[in-house]
Each structure stands twice: as C-alpha cells, then as structure tokens.
Amino acid sequence: MHGFQYANVAREMEAYGYDSVVKSHCRMCHGGCGVFVFVKDGKVARITGDPDCPINHGTLCSKGLASAQLAYHPDRLTYPVKRVGPKGSSKWERISWDEALDTIAARILDYKEKYGAESIVFGYGTGRENEAVIYRIANLLGSPNVLTAGHFCYGPRIATSIITCGTNPIIDYENFPKCIMMWGNNMTISNPDEYKGEPFSVALDAGAKLIVVDPRLTRPAARAHIWLQLRPGTDAALALGMLNVIVNEELYDREFVNNYTHGWDAFVKRVNEYPLERVEEITWVPQEKIREAARLFAATKPAAVQWGVAIEQQINCADNDRLLMFLIGLTGNIDARGGQVLYKTPPIVNVGRFGAHDKLPREQVAKRLGGERFRLAGHFAIINPKTVWDAILEEKPYPVKMLFFISSNPVLTRANACEVYRALEKVEFMAVSDFFLTPTAELADIVLPAATWLEMDYIGDFWKRHGYILPRRKVVQVGECRSDHEMLNDLAHRIGQGEHWWDTFEGGLDYILAPMGITWQEFKQMDYIRGEVKYEKYREKGFSTPTRKFELYSTVLEKMGYDPLPQHREVPESPVSTPELYREYPYILITGARQPGFFHTENRQVPWLRELHREPRVEIHPETAAKEGIKEGDWVIIESPRGKVRQRARLFSGIDPRVVAAQHAWWYPERKDPGHGWDESNINILTDNAYEGCDPAMGATNVRTLLCRIRLEVGR
Amino acid sequence: MQKYVLLIDHEACWGCMTCEVACKQENKAPDGVKLIYVTEDGPKESAGKLNFLYRVNNCRHCENPFCAEACPVEAISKRDDGIVIMDNETCTGCEACLEACPYHAIAFDKELRISRKCNLCYQRVDYGLIPACADNVCPAHCIYFGDPGEIEKVMAQKRKARNTKSDCITPEQ
Numbered sequence: 072m073h074g075f076q077y078a079n080v081a082r083e084m085e086a087y088g089y090d091s092v093v094k095s096h097c098r099m100c101h102g103g104c105g106v107f108v109f110v111k112d113g114k115v116a117r118i119t120g121d122p123d124c125p126i127n128h129g130t131l132c133s134k135g136l137a138s139a140q141l142a143y144h145p146d147r148l149t150y151p152v153k154r155v156g157p158k159g160s161s162k163w164e165r166i167s168w169d170e171a172l173d174t175i176a177a178r179i180l181d182y183k184e185k186y187g188a189e190s191i192v193f194g195y196g197t198g199r200e201n202e203a204v205i206y207r208i209a210n211l212l213g214s215p216n217v218l219t220a221g222h223f224c225y226g227p228r229i230a231t232s233i234i235t236c237g238t239n240p241i242i243d244y245e246n247f248p249k250c251i252m253m254w255g256n257n258m259t260i261s262n263p264d265e266y267k268g269e270p271f272s273v274a275l276d277a278g279a280k281l282i283v284v285d286p287r288l289t290r291p292a293a294r295a296h297i298w299l300q301l302r303p304g305t306d307a308a309l310a311l312g313m314l315n316v317i318v319n320e321e322l323y324d325r326e327f328v329n330n331y332t333h334g335w336d337a338f339v340k341r342v343n344e345y346p347l348e349r350v351e352e353i354t355w356v357p358q359e360k361i362r363e364a365a366r367l368f369a370a371t372k373p374a375a376v377q378w379g380v381a382i383e384q385q386i387n388c389a390d391n392d393r394l395l396m397f398l399i400g401l402t403g404n405i406d407a408r409g410g411q412v413l414y415k416t417p418p419i420v421n422v423g424r425f426g427a428h429d430k431l432p433r434e435q436v437a438k439r440l441g442g443e444r445f446r447l448a449g450h451f452a453i454i455n456p457k458t459v460w461d462a463i464l465e466e467k468p469y470p471v472k473m474l475f476f477i478s479s480n481p482v483l484t485r486a487n488a489c490e491v492y493r494a495l496e497k498v499e500f501m502a503v504s505d506f507f508l509t510p511t512a513e514l515a516d517i518v519l520p521a522a523t524w525l526e527m528d529y530i531g532d533f534w535k536r537h538g539y540i541l542p543r544r545k546v547v548q549v550g551e552c553r554s555d556h557e558m559l560n561d562l563a564h565r566i567g568q569g570e571h572w573w574d575t576f577e578g579g580l581d582y583i584l585a586p587m588g589i590t591w592q593e594f595k596q597m598d599y600i601r602g603e604v605k606y607e608k609y610r611e612k613g614f615s616t617p618t619r620k621f622e623l624y625s626t627v628l629e630k631m632g633y634d635p636l637p638q639h640r641e642v643p644e645s646p647v648s649t650p651e652l653y654r655e656y657p658y659i660l661i662t663g664a665r666q667p668g669f670f671h672t673e674n675r676q677v678p679w680l681r682e683l684h685r686e687p688r689v690e691i692h693p694e695t696a697a698k699e700g701i702k703e704g705d706w707v708i709i710e711s712p713r714g715k716v717r718q719r720a721r722l723f724s725g726i727d728p729r730v731v732a733a734q735h736a737w738w739y740p741e742r743k744d745p746g747h748g749w750d751e752s753n754i755n756i757l758t759d760n761a762y763e764g765c766d767p768a769m770g771a772t773n774v775r776t777l778l779c780r781i782r783l784e785v786g787r
Numbered sequence: 788m789q790k791y792v793l794l795i796d797h798e799a800c801w802g803c804m805t806c807e808v809a810c811k812q813e814n815k816a817p818d819g820v821k822l823i824y825v826t827e828d829g830p831k832e833s834a835g836k837l838n839f840l841y842r843v844n845n846c847r848h849c850e851n852p853f854c855a856e857a858c859p860v861e862a863i864s865k866r867d868d869g870i871v872i873m874d875n876e877t878c879t880g881c882e883a884c885l886e887a888c889p890y891h892a893i894a895f896d897k898e899l900r901i902s903r904k905c906n907l908c909y910q911r912v913d914y915g916l917i918p919a920c921a922d923n924v925c926p927a928h929c930i931y932f933g934d935p936g937e938i939e940k941v942m943a944q945k946r947k948a949r950n951t952k953s954d955c956i957t958p959e960q
Contacts, residue, residue, distance in 0.1 A: 075923040075928055076923065079916060082914060083916065085914075086914040086916060118812070119922070120923065127926070128923075130805075130923060130924055130925060130928070131809075132803060133803065133807065136805065137812075259803060260801060268801065268926040269927075269928075272926060272927040272928060273928070275949060275950075276928070276949045277948055277949070278948050278950045279950065288830050288837055289839075290800075290802055290840070290841060291801070293829075293837065294798070667802070667803045667805075668804065668808075678818055679808045679812075682811075682818055682819070724830045725829075
C-alpha cells in the first residue's frame with residue numbers, strides 16, 4: 072500500500088532494554104489502531120504503531136502515543152470512592168470495591184422495586200467499547216433507558232443505513248477510491264469510526280480527487296479540487312441539489328436504479344423541489360460549484376463519501392445521512408470495490424445480540440423515554456438526553472431516580488449544560504465510572520476507577536462495520552482500576568443476573584467468539600480476524616431492507632409516520648427561521664470542530680496533549696473581529712439566549728464573516744475546585760436542547776449551529 | 788558529505804501534531820519546549836483561491852550551521868553523517884544559538900537552563916533505528932528520513948501520482 076514499514080521491535084527492545092512488548096489495540100478514540108506497548112520495570116515505557124495492522128499500518132496519533140501519561144496521571148482515580156459531603160463538595164472517602172458495588176446494587180434493586188426498572192438510567196459517552204455490556208445489564212434489568220451519544224453520533228448512521236441498505240457502508244480505502252467527498256468531517260485529525268486518517272492520506276497521494284463540504288477551511292478543504300463552503304446546517308439542501316443535478320443530467324447508474332432501488336419516481340419528484348437556484352439561496356453555495364461537484368463525484372469511479380458526526384448533530388440528522396447514502400448508491404458506488412462497502416463482520420455474537428435487546432420485556436420497551444416522539448431512535452434503543460433531564464427534574468412521564476454514567480461527562484457534552492447540571496444535582500443517586508473526578512463525577516455519590524485500554528482484555532472493534540476484530544491485550548494493572556466489562560459483570564451478579572453473565576469477563580469474550588469455534592485465549596494469539604469480503608452482494612440477495620431494495624423511499628419511516636423521503640429543514644435558530652433573534656444575536660455559531668489530541672472532554676489533563684492546545688479558541692473572521700474590536704488572542708465572550716462563555720480569539724479568514732466557530736468540551740482539570748471550570752468555556756452552556764429543534768426521527772440534538780453574539784471580555 | 792536528512796512533505800501534512808508527541812515520547816522535552824512543532828501558514832489568497840498549509844519546523848541540520856558558529860562553548864557540532872548535535876552537558880544556556888538560527892528551530896529549556904534542539908534522534912540512528920517522528924508514525928506519511936537522493940526519488944513519484952493542486956515539499960529555506 073505504501074513504502075513505510077519501519078518500527079523494528081526487536082531492535083527497540085535491545086536499544087532501550089525493555090523487559091517485554093505487548094501487541095495490542097489502542098482505544099484513545101473509538102479505537103482501531105494496532106500498537107506495540109513496550110514495558111520496563113512493570114510500567115508502560117513506550118507505545119508505537121503496529122505496521123502490520125490493517126487499520127493504521129503502523130501510524131498512530133498524538134492520543135495513542137500519550138496513553139501512558141493518561142494511565143499514570145497523578146490525578147487518576149485508582150480506587151472506588153464515596154462522597155461524604157454535600158453534592159459538589161468534592162469530599163470523597165476511599166471505599167472497597169465490595170462496598171461500592173454492594174451500595175450500587177442495593178440502590179438498583181430498591182429503585183426497581185419502588186419505581187420500576189425504567190427509573191434507573193445507564194449511560195455511556197462515545198463508547199469505550201463498553202456499549203454491549205451496558206445494554207446487556209440494562210436490558211436484563213428491564214430498563215429501556217440507556218443514555219448515549221447514539222441519538223446524534225453514529226447511532227443515526229447505523230439506524231438510517233439499516234433502513235436504507237441494510238448496514239453502514241464503509242469506504243473501501245484499500246482499493247483506492249478515485250474520488251472522495253469529505254462531508255462535514257476531517258478524519259485527518261478527528262476520530263471517525265471504522266478507518267482513521269492514514270488510508271485517506273494514502274488514497275489522496277495515490278491520486279484521488281477530493282471534494283470537501285465544510286463551512287471552515289480545513290487543510291483537506293484547502294487541498295481539495297472543490298471546496299463547498301456551505302451555510303452551516305444546510306447539508307440536506309446541498310445534497311438534494313447535487314442529487315438534482317445527478318438525476319436531471321442522468322449521471323446516475325441506470326442499471327442500479329432500475330433493478331435495485333425502491334421509490335425512484337417519488338424520489339425524483341422530491342429532488343425536483345430543489346432546483347439549484349433554490350439550493351444556492353438556502354446554502355450560500357454558488358450553483359456552478361454544486362453542479363461541478365455533482366458531476367465530478369458522479370463521473371469518477373469508484374467514489375466514496377467520507378462522512379462523520381457533524382451532519383448528525385442537526386435537525387436534519389437522519390435525512391442528511393440518508394441523502395449521503397443516496398449519493399453513494401445512485402452513482403453505483405454502494406458495495407462496489409473502491410467505493411463504499413457493506414462489510415461482513417466475522418461470525419461472532421454481535422453487539423446487538425450481546426446487548427440482550429431480546430430480553431427486554433415489551434411492556435418495558437413501551438416505556439422508553441421519548442420513544443413515542445423519536446420513533447426511529449426508540450426502535451434502535453436510543454434515547455434523547457433531554458427526556459432524562461425532564462424525567463429527573465419534572466418526573467415526567469415518570470421519575471428517574473438513579474443515573475449510572477460509565478465514561479460519560481454529560482455536563483460538558485450534552486446540550487443546554489445548565490439544565491444537565493441541575494438534573495445531575497437533583498437526581499437521587501448517581502454512580503460514575505471514569506478515569507478522573509470530572510465535573511460530572513463530582514456530582515456523583517459513588518465513583519469507580521475505570522481501566523484504560525492498557526489495562527484490559529477485549530475484542531477491539533467488536534461493534535464496528537469494517538469487518539475486522541482485533542485483540543486488545545491487557546498490558547498493566549493500575550491501582551484497583553477495573554474495566555467497565557469486569558465491573559458490570561461483577562455488578563450483574565449482585566443484582567441477580569448471574570445466570571446471564573460469567574465468573575470473570577473472559578467468559579464473556581469466549582461467548583462473543585464462540586460461533587467461530589475459538590476462545591479468547593486462542594484469539595489472543597492472533598493478529599486480527601476479518602469477515603469475508605465480497606462486493607455487490609445485493610445482486611444475489613438484494614439489500615437487507617423490507618423491500619430488499621435500496622430504499623430511496625423509506626417504507627420503515629413511512630410506517631413510523633414520518634416523511635418517507637428526505638427533506639431540508641431549516642436550522643431551528645438561524646437568520647432564516649428566527650430573523651428577530653438574529654438582530655440580537657447577529658452571528659451564526661458553529662461548534663465542535665475537533666482538535667488533535669483531545670477526544671471530546673478527554674485528555675485536557677494529559678501534559679503532552681494539553682501542550683498542543685492550552686486554551687479554547689473561537690475562530691472569528693478578521694473583518695468580523697475588527698468590527699467587534701477583537702484582536703488575535705483576546706478573550707471573547709460568546710453569548711446565546713441560553714448563556715455565555717469565554718474562549719480566546721483566533722482570527723481566521725477560512726470562515727465566512729457571518730459565522731463564528733467555537734470549540735467544544737472544554738473544562739479545566741488543573742483547577743482543583745469541584746467544578747473544574749465546567750461552566751467557563753463549555754460551549755454547551757449556549758446550545759439548546761428543545762425537542763422541537765431535534766431531528767424528528769432520531770431525536771438528535773442540534774448542537775452544531777445556533778445564533779450568538781460576541782464581544783471583547785473586559786475587566787476580568 | 789550529508790548522509791541523513793529529515794524531509795517534510797508539506798503538501799501531505801494535516802497538522803495533526805503526532806510528530807510533536809512522538810518527539811516528546813522519545814526526547815522527554817519539558818512542557819513548553821518543542822524540538823519539532825507544527826505551525827499554521829495562512830489562510831491566504833493565491834491564484835484567487837484561499838490556501839492554508841501546516842508547516843512542520845525542526846532543526847534543518849544545515850550544511851554550515853549558524854548555531855554551531857555562534858556557540859561560544861562549542862556545544863553544537865556537525866557529525867560526518869550530517870547530523871548536527873547539541874550537547875546538553877556542554878551548553879551553558881547563553882542563548883546565542885537561538886538568535887543565530889534562522890529557522891526558529893532551537894528552544895530554551897527553562898528547567899535545565901540550556902538550549903534544546905532536534906538532534907535527529909542520533910541515539911536511535913546509531914542503533915539502526917529511525918528518528919521517532921519519522922518512524923512511520925505520521926498518519927499522513929509526510930516525514931521522511933534518510934539519504935536525500937533516495938527521498939527525492941520517492942517524492943518525485945509521489946508528486947506525479949497525486950492530483951492535488953499545489954506542491955511544496957520542503958519548508959521555505
């Protein structure tokens with residue numbers, strides 16, 4: 072694939088006198104990269120990439136390299152603690168694992184008896200590959216409420232791809248797409264699922280054409296053949312415009328359309344409601360550019376869309392995902408070599424089956440929070456966060472009494488942070504499992520010390536759709552830290568679920584692998600296992616949808632009472648939808664562009680990573696900054712109708728002067744007060760979580776695009 | 788005779804700063820001291836289009852290093868293989884080299900009160916290993932170490948294969 076193969080393990084061992092080396096699988100983001108972990112005197116001494124790993128081919132990122140600084144951080148929680156002062160007082164006392172888990176178990180059983188299992192909400196963040204165990208314990212308990220990022224991150228890709236073409240289409244980078252359309256994503260520095268930045272870089276260097284859709288001039292946008300700088304939040308309209316060109320100029324794959332799609336005529340009618348004049352007006356993108364991009368994408372084969380989370384954290388979440396899939400499908404790139412493939416996972420107990428969704432009684436499914444409103448989400452066991460805060464604060468439709476957050480920091484990562492904070496302050500009992508006493512953990516009753524990827528055995532990428540599984544092997548033990556899998560396996564026994572779990576979690580790993588006839592101990596000896604790779608499987612079997620076709624017109628959404636065809640919905644708060652508010656808040660605020668080194672709220676205490684970005688930065692166009700009297704490096708107050716925060720100005724001409732771009736997930740772990748500055752620069756103080764602004768099917772919260780005003784901070 | 792160089796393919800760099808942390812892991816430079824670092828170049832207009840590049844900066848291991856000339860205690864020397872080495876033991880922290888270096892590639896270590904710069908991981912090179920930042924760690928494959936002629940061959944192929952508009956291989960000298 073390329074000429075790089077360095078990493079000489081034997082010589083590294085010799086040169087540095089390491090005692091041992093463990094081949095493992097990083098999980099500083101969603102996971103994926105093969106690594107060598109060198110050990111000296113029982114401690115992790117160096118981490119390098121594994122050149123033979125098919126995901127990263129030896130390369131790594133700053134986060135993976137700095138993992139040992141996370142594992143051995145002096146502030147790391149290394150034993151269970153219980154709170155002994157009032158909430159938020161940061162008065163903690165060391166307790167034993169037995170006391171911690173017995174206390175949590177007693178609470179679970181008590182609330183279940185008094186208020187029903189639905190009053191206990193489990194939650195996780197971006198998924199420390201713990202989703203399967205968390206769903207398993209919740210479903211077996213009878214709680215339909217697992218609060219994840221799934222409503223607006225990856226969950227929508229899974230849900231919409233299942234209803235459109237059966238599974239999530241993944242770019243076949245190893246067979247070199249000739250045109251890549253990178254849409255609301257910058258996988259070169261972020262953590263997209265499945266593949267990482269390396270194969271994208273290789274595909275570009277092999278000559279792929281690049282189209283970038285992004286309101287900001289990222290480096291890929293600068294390098295692109297065509298950069299479409301759209302008005303934030305108008306992705307659906309832009310995609311409909313491109314599809315309009317592809318349909319009306321007959322650039323689509325006729326054979327695919329005739330034989331393998333459902334709802335073509337209705338779909339054509341819908342795209343004709345989006346002529347380019349209208350699309351230009353909505354998106355700010357000139358018609359010629361839209362046409363040029365659509366032609367380039369449709370004419371170049373194979374082609375692929377590199378998408379990500381930005382299009383999902385919007386009111387058009389589900390339709391954005393579907394429209395991008397339509398671009399892939401109608402141009403003949405679905406399940407095509409070098410296009411976007413519906414990969415097969417090796418034959419294991421998959422994440423859905425392991426999650427024991429079939430064990431949740433129907434009457435409990437019916438109680439899923441927001442399940443009647445966000446029906447596509449509900450169908451995939453996903454809930455909208457505000458439904459939980461409402462159930463705590465207003466006890467509607469029933470009271471939620473207990474939260475158990477496992478590697479999740481919702482005070483920073485969920486919209487309308489002040490409401491989140493109030494809910495966490497009020498909830499009767501909260502347990503948290505994490506690496507540090509985060510602003511969320513500081514509101515807990517019990518905090519458990521979670522293991523990092525260096526401290527656990529697991530089947531890496533178990534939940535992904537690229538068709539690989541890779542062994543993550545335990546390298547070290549730090550304090551009393553335990554993996555979420557071991558911890559929940561233990562807790563499950565204490566709440567009467569023993570028959571569905573194992574003596575130790577190695578039994579769970581064996582269970583996952585059993586259909587392949589291997590055990591964890593055997594898998595541990597392997598490099599990785601890949602599912603069978605086959606292209607254009609639909610020609611024999613059709614797509615795994617109700618019509619066996621690629622559904623342009625969704626029969627599933629229709630049945631759920633939604634518009635079966637994708638549409639553009641205006642951003643809930645924008646110059647178009649709220650012109651009066653726009654007079655008061657005259658800039659479009661976009662949030663969440665990623666910084667290399669951080670993973671959402673994580674790593675701000677890791678020295679090598681914090682050194683990359685000391686402070687939060689808000690990007691302002693130089694013309695706008697001049698108008699507002701703001702200079703490079705000034706502290707700026709950013710304000711929305713919900714509140715205000717401060718970030719430092721970065722003057723940046725790569726955004727539209729009408730748009731301001733702020734960073735997300737900032738807190739200050741170095742501050743030792745219990746709040747750790749959670750409300751100082753946290754952009755989710757500004758975002759809104761009203762149901763009306765969420766995607767009607769997925770319940771995705773629109774955290775990406777809102778209105779704001781900015782001013783120079785004075786007198787602080 | 789220059790044997791080793793470190794070359795950056797700036798067209799390929801995504802600004803991910805992995806090289807900075809790879810260097811930290813090897814050389815353990817203290818907070819605020821960077822022996823290799825990424826800077827932003829632009830956005831600026833060129834040919835009616837906004838361009839935006841990242842630039843990776845570190846010691847260029849110059850043919851005739853200004854820093855070595857400027858050093859009053861001869862703490863900086865050039866080896867036969869081209870690697871310019873700063874001897875941390877000899878350095879007195881006078882900072883003359885910082886001013887002499889035209890590339891801003893030398894940092895001052897306030898803890899040790901000495902100058903620090905990229906020694907091209909000679910401790911690795913002498914063991915037959917590749918400098919930490921160039922050891923296939925970069926997800927963009929933009930850092931090359933070795934014989935300048937060989938690297939130029941690879942780069943010529945790379946320039947031919949890729950389809951993107953600009954092409955700048957080395958930092959502005």
